[in-house]
Amino acid sequence: MIDHAARAKTFVEDEVRLHWHDKAVWFVRQKRDLARAVLPEWEELRTLASQIKAHTLSRLADYLEEFEKKALAAGAQVHWARDADEHNLIVHGLLQARGVTRLVKSKSMLTEDCGLNPYLEARGIEVVDTDLGERIVQFRHEPPSHIVMPAIHLRKEEIGVLFHERLGTPVGLADPRALTEAARQHLRAKFLGAQAGLTGVNFAIASTGGVVVCTNEGNADLGTALPPLHIACMGVEKLVPGPRELGVFLRLLARSATGQAITTYTSHYHGPRPGAELHIVIVDHGRSGILARKEFRRALQCIRCGACLNTCPVYRHSGGHSYGVAVAGPIGSVLAPHLDAKKNAGLPFASTLCGSCTDVCPVRIDLHHQLLLWRGELAARGLVPLGKRFVSRVGRWVLLRTWAYRLFGKLARIFAPLLPRSGWTRQRELPPMPRESFRAQWRNRAGPR
Amino acid sequence: MEVALFIPCYMDQLYPRVAMATAELLERYGVTVRFPEAQTCCGQPMANSGFFDDARPVARKMIDVFESYPHVVCPSGSCTSMVRNHYPDLLASEPRLEALRGKTLELCEFLHDVLKVRPAGRFAHKVGLHQSCHGLRELRLGSGSERLVPAFSKTRALLEGLEGIELVELARPDDCCGFGGTFAVAEEAVSCAMGRDRIADHERAGAEIITAADISCLMHMDGLIRRDGKKQRVLHIAELLLEATA
Ligand code: SF4
Numbered sequence: 001m002i003d004h005a006a007r008a009k010t011f012v013e014d015e016v017r018l019h020w021h022d023k024a025v026w027f028v029r030q031k032r033d034l035a036r037a038v039l040p041e042w043e044e045l046r047t048l049a050s051q052i053k054a055h056t057l058s059r060l061a062d063y064l065e066e067f068e069k070k071a072l073a074a075g076a077q078v079h080w081a082r083d084a085d086e087h088n089l090i091v092h093g094l095l096q097a098r099g100v101t102r103l104v105k106s107k108s109m110l111t112e113d114c115g116l117n118p119y120l121e122a123r124g125i126e127v128v129d130t131d132l133g134e135r136i137v138q139f140r141h142e143p144p145s146h147i148v149m150p151a152i153h154l155r156k157e158e159i160g161v162l163f164h165e166r167l168g169t170p171v172g173l174a175d176p177r178a179l180t181e182a183a184r185q186h187l188r189a190k191f192l193g194a195q196a197g198l199t200g201v202n203f204a205i206a207s208t209g210g211v212v213v214c215t216n217e218g219n220a221d222l223g224t225a226l227p228p229l230h231i232a233c234m235g236v237e238k239l240v241p242g243p244r245e246l247g248v249f250l251r252l253l254a255r256s257a258t259g260q261a262i263t264t265y266t267s268h269y270h271g272p273r274p275g276a277e278l279h280i281v282i283v284d285h286g287r288s289g290i291l292a293r294k295e296f297r298r299a300l301q302c303i304r305c306g307a308c309l310n311t312c313p314v315y316r317h318s319g320g321h322s323y324g325v326a327v328a329g330p331i332g333s334v335l336a337p338h339l340d341a342k343k344n345a346g347l348p349f350a351s352t353l354c355g356s357c358t359d360v361c362p363v364r365i366d367l368h369h370q371l372l373l374w375r376g377e378l379a380a381r382g383l384v385p386l387g388k389r390f391v392s393r394v395g396r397w398v399l400l401r402t403w404a405y406r407l408f409g410k411l412a413r414i415f416a417p418l419l420p421r422s423g424w425t426r427q428r429e430l431p432p433m434p435r436e437s438f439r440a441q442w443r444n445r446a447g448p449r
Numbered sequence: 450m451e452v453a454l455f456i457p458c459y460m461d462q463l464y465p466r467v468a469m470a471t472a473e474l475l476e477r478y479g480v481t482v483r484f485p486e487a488q489t490c491c492g493q494p495m496a497n498s499g500f501f502d503d504a505r506p507v508a509r510k511m512i513d514v515f516e517s518y519p520h521v522v523c524p525s526g527s528c529t530s531m532v533r534n535h536y537p538d539l540l541a542s543e544p545r546l547e548a549l550r551g552k553t554l555e556l557c558e559f560l561h562d563v564l565k566v567r568p569a570g571r572f573a574h575k576v577g578l579h580q581s582c583h584g585l586r587e588l589r590l591g592s593g594s595e596r597l598v599p600a601f602s603k604t605r606a607l608l609e610g611l612e613g614i615e616l617v618e619l620a621r622p623d624d625c626c627g628f629g630g631t632f633a634v635a636e637e638a639v640s641c642a643m644g645r646d647r648i649a650d651h652e653r654a655g656a657e658i659i660t661a662a663d664i665s666c667l668m669h670m671d672g673l674i675r676r677d678g679k680k681q682r683v684l685h686i687a688e689l690l691l692e693a694t695a
Contacts, residue, residue, distance in 0.1 A: 004636070005635055005636045005637075005638070005639075008636060008638055008639045009637075009638035009639075012638040012639060012642045013638075018642060019646075022646065026621070033594065033595075036597060037597065039597070040597070042597040043596060043597055043598065311595065313624055313625045313627065313643050314636070314639055314643075317627075317639045317642045317643050317646075318639050348499075349632070349635060349636075350636065351629070351632070352582070352625050352627060352628065352629030352630075352632050352640075352643075353497065353582075353583075353629060353630075354582035354586070354625035354629070355582055355583070355585075355586035355587060356582070356586065356593075356595060356623075356624075356625065358586070359586055359593055359595035359596050360595045372496075372497065372535070372538075373538070374499075375497065375498065375499030376496075376499050376500075376501045376538070377499075378499055379498070379499030379500050379501070380499075380501070380502075384498070384499050384500075388498055388500075389500065392494075392495045392498055392500035392503045393500075393503060395494060395495055395503065396495060396500075396503040396504075396506065396507060398489075399458070399489045399490045399492070399507045399510075400489075400506055400507060400510060402486070402487050402488075402489055405458070405489040405490070409458070409461070409462040412462065413462060413463070423634040423637065424633065424634055424637075424672070426637060427637065427641045427672075427673065427676060428641065428644075428669065428672030428673050428676055429671070429672045429675040429676050430672065431463050431464065431668055431671065431672070433463070434462075434463065434464075434465050434466070436465060437461050437462050437465055438456055438460065438461045438462075438464075438465035438468035438469060438484075439456075439461055439484065439486060440465075441465050441469060442468075442469075442472070442484050445469075
């Protein structure tokens with residue numbers, strides 16, 4: 001089981017990084033607040049987006065078939081993958097058949113989730129992530145810590161050291177512009193040498209068969225404009241019915257993600273460019289299982305904007321790596337147990353249930369409620385530690401008997417201050433223990449009532 | 450008007466002064482206060498740990514205890530929200546649940562919406578208002594910074610009329626303090642880091658007193674304040690209002 005608390009403790013111990021990370025991420029939340037404040041219809045848009053996604057998911061099979069038909073008609077080829085293994089196999093097959101050994105990728109949380117990079121690398125293919133943040137974490141052999149800002153856990157000085165080692169920038173160079181320029185030159189060569197480009201998909205349009213990719217760096221465009229093969233990987237939930245509906249999401253996505261009115265590049269692919277191939281890989285990887293669960297279904301509405309991470313005080317104070325999954329934060333904690341409930345049983349507990357995620361989500365996913373429901377499900381499946389189960393049972397026995405509750409309360413007030421410092425008292429004082437409970441005081445005050 | 454007090458277990462045992470302040474404040478506004486002695490706890494500690502089957506009979510006991518009263522008032526947003534928003538997950542088929550949900554109000558809601566009071570009095574202090582999450586986002590005691598709706602805060606409205614009070618401006622007016630029930634111990638490191646950040650925000654804004662509608666958040670922050678040797682005082686909003694309107 002992923003021990004979020006232990007990983008988070010390590011993160012918190014570096015106080016400088018803790019505060020810096022919290023501020024950097026909160027800054028993005030504030031930018032989002034400003035960006036949505038200019039749209040008086042914001043709450044209506046959220047409702048509309050939620051309804052469109054709910055509708056699309058309610059007849060997903062129909063929309064998928066329509067999408068496939070239109071995509072084929074536009075000249076793309078469509079592949080279906082049941083899970084991560086099939087997805088990786090398909091992508092590798094496409095590359096192998098064309099003798100590709102050099103692949104450039106733009107950001108895709110799906111391929112991260114499927115473990116595509118190590119899979120391809122083990123088969124002799126050089127995979128270059130071309131999103132700047134992704135390239136940084138790829139150099140460091142670590143996963144992204146945020147779905148929109150993969151290297152948000154690193155300071156510019158650390159990136160300077162890394163680029164000195166990997167790209168030969170001068171020692172001590174930490175100017176973000178100079179570092180970005182170095183990465184640009186490095187990536188330019190990779191783009192020119194690539195034999196194939198792989199992208200994620202932000203939206204797939206059922207009525208046109210087109211896929212839409214949103215980036216800020218234009219790396220997806222370069223990666224698909226140069227090599228003769230474009231592979232676009234998408235989860236089944238990326239569909240929207242038509243271009244009209246797409247407009248609603250484009251207005252919400254960048255504002256929620258980074259506080260921009262729209263991403264710098266919003267690229268539409270309807271079929272391959274002349275002389276090139278476009279392959280769309282549509283992946284289930286557990287999604288139909290989520291769709292089958294009424295109370296959890298709404299999680300599939302997610303457009304991966306990252307707003308729930310930015311607002312989450314636990315994410316900001318523990319960092320993305322503490323979650324141990326590709327998608328961190330509230331949405332990650334809601335999705336991960338579907339794939340592996342045992343391994344990810346701790347994640348729904350990595351929350352104070354403050355509810356900020358639910359209110360910030362542009363597609364109105366009831367995130368904190370789902371976290372609570374997951375706790376219930378994990379307990380019911382016996383995936384919560386036995387000690388907790390025991391305490392809960394004792395609690396129930398005591399709380400159902402008013403006399404036992406009174407006695408227990410009295411003992412707690414006497415003995416709690418005598419215990420050695422641990423748990424609550426390691427960093428906090430206990431409240432001064434009153435001699436009498438309220439109920440005793442009330443009796444004394446009023447006489448028998 | 451007759452009101453039954455629903456006093457959360459930890460308040461009954463650890464903060465009787467807050468419960469008493471709640472009762473006296475209500476009495477000051479002409480309410481007849483009852484305290485049904487069979488009550489213990491709403492079951493939130495078990496439910497939030499995932500043990501819905503342990504919380505269920507405790508929730509049922511709540512229905513029994515408060516069945517005969519016309520109003521139930523609770524000086525905790527979190528426990529009120531448990532009854533109003535989370536009991537349906539536990540007791541979907543319980544026919545008596547709707548009645549309890551309909552009549553259970555958090556103290557500030559009750560003062561603001563039912564009694565419609567705007568306390569007049571004097572409280573010449575710099576006060577930081579901590580917006581406890583469940584009251585804010587589950588009971589909608591205020592608009593919250595995430596949503597684009599006209600700004601309002603019922604807790605703030607109750608304080609604003611007090612003479613001499615200075616409600617300080619926080620950099621993050623509704624970030625969570627990190628208490629989170631069992632989270633406070635299970636995720637001690639993150640919980641305390643969050644709490645210290647909240648306290649620092651109040652400190653920078655010049656608050657002498659931190660108030661909230663939930664004593665659980667305040668217990669957590671007060672524990673840190675005293676361990677770290679800081680000077681802020683915490684007061685539940687019921688205590689503050691009682692003192693101000695004396
Ligand atoms: S759950 Fe909502 S807020 Fe979080 S990433 Fe998905 S769309 Fe954005």
